[in-house]
Amino acid sequence: MDPALAPWIALSLIPGLGNESLRHLLQTFGTPEQIYATPTSALREVVRPAVAEAIGRGMDESSFASLDDWLQDSNNAVLTLADAAYPRSLLNISDPPMLLYVKGRQALLNAAALAVVGSRNASPAGLKNAEEFAEAASRASLCIVSGMAHGIDAAAHRGGLRGNGSSIAVIGTGLDKVYPAANRELAHQLAKGGLIISEFPLGTPPLAANFPRRNRIISGLSLGTLVIEASLQSGSLITARMALEQGREVFAIPGSIHSPQSKGCHYLIKQGAKLVESAQDILEELGAFAAPTQVADVPVPSSPALDAMGYDPIDMDTLAQRSGLTIKALSAILLQLELDGTVATLPGGRFQRII
Known part of the structure; x- marks a missing residue:
């Protein structure tokens, strides 16, 4: 098992620690590793004492030893909220699952x-x-x-x-x-x-x-x-x-x-x-x-979006019509292009390619 996954699994298996409380811990203390490094007294201010004490005792890796065997199958995986492969659409709901077994x-x-x-x-x-x-x-x-x-x-x-x-x-x-x-x-x-x-x-x-x-x-x-x-x-x-x-x-x-x-x-x-x-x-x-097929194991390339965009300000609906891509696919592409500094977001929900 990936060592980075173990603390996520361990936290998820603590009795009484639900999705909302775990999210609160992550928001307060950071990563699961940081949560386990936090003093019990500080944890008690966020979760119930029994849960804080369970975290304070450290990871119980024996509780998920069988998961290693399951993960040996390349068809199986566990995704955390921090994984790049975690579905983007779930990040926008009010109660996204911290872990997904897939x-x-x-x-x-x-x-x-x-x-x-x-x-x-x-x-x-x-x-x-x-x-x-x-x-x-x-x-x-x-x-x-x-x-x-x-x-x-x-x-x-x-x-x-x-x-x-x-x-x-x-x-x-x-x-x-x-x-x-x-x-x-x-x-x-x-x-x-x-x-x-x-x-x-x-x-x-x-x-x-x-x-x-x-x-x-x-x-x-x-x-x-x-x-x-x-x-x-x-x-x-x-x-x-x-x-x-x-x-x-x-x-x-x-x-x-x-x-x-x-x-x-x-x-x-x-x-x-x-x-x-x-x-x-x-x-x-x-x-x-x-919509084109978008279920292959490679990302939809950004070039159709850029070619359809040109260099003038454009709204999402027009860009979807020109490129033939869905709004969902475009949202992901535009976010990456904005992070890369290739596209800028303008007032009114419009976008513009940066020359």
């Missing part, structure tokens, strides 16, 4: 994505819609993100895997568990051609509280969330609410007024979600209809 194609973490969620007890029509919408979006280079549950989730993953955008499953257990067990073959397909991620350590069982929590990651990774069949009590509405809080788009497919599985979607539409009748409705809204 299995599969890591390059998908920064691909333009669409979340597709819905009922575990979906109708045949709902399952068909999920597969077809997901496949169409994936063929337009959007990665399909869902939670690998029964019903709509599983159908969405199957559709996503058939397109070049592929699919990401965000699960509520450790990555050494497959839940539900009936999705074992789907999990193998995702690990091979897509990606499975979790914020929970290896060995974490399917605890009920973990599944609503992972929904913020599903929505946070995505440009928008599509809800297909959901009751008013569905966890999919939690994902939709989180998407709105994160500034993402929400889409819903309407259904029969007599179906309980349509009431959640109808509620979202009444609240302002965009009613969609075809995948093209979503692609046009997200601007993904012109």
Whole structure:
């Protein structure tokens, strides 16, 4: 294991030290190494005494010895908030996971994505819609993100895997568990051609509280969330609410007024979600209809953005039209170009190449 990773893992496994408290420690004391070097008395001012004392005793590397074996597989990795490969889209949400356990194609973490969620007890029509919408979006280079549950989730993953955008499953257990067990073959397909991620350590069982929590990651990774069949009590509405809080788009497919599985979607539409009748409705809204494939293991080159920019001030939408790149891809490219001193940010959300 990378020595720099060990203190992150050790902190994450301390009982009673949640994501918010760990983030507070990092903001107060710096890196995990610096947290472990901080006197217990100072730690007590930030976290509960029992947690401070656990940190003061130093790293318990025996608690994650089995992780070394898991990391021997080149398909597996653990990403921290400080890693360059950590998904940029999650850095913009209010509660980003400090650690991500990942299995599969890591390059998908920064691909333009669409979340597709819905009922575990979906109708045949709902399952068909999920597969077809997901496949169409994936063929337009959007990665399909869902939670690998029964019903709509599983159908969405199957559709996503058939397109070049592929699919990401965000699960509520450790990555050494497959839940539900009936999705074992789907999990193998995702690990091979897509990606499975979790914020929970290896060995974490399917605890009920973990599944609503992972929904913020599903929505946070995505440009928008599509809800297909959901009751008013569905966890999919939690994902939709989180998407709105994160500034993402929400889409819903309407259904029969007599179906309980349509009431959640109808509620979202009444609240302002965009009613969609075809995948093209979503692609046009997200601007993904012109998106190139962005899931390769090499970054999108900056030259198309610079060539399209010219030397006059330009706004993001115009640059996207000229370059054929998505807004998400351009945001990452422009940030790097600004850091390199090649591009300057101007008032009004415009950009200009520096001669």
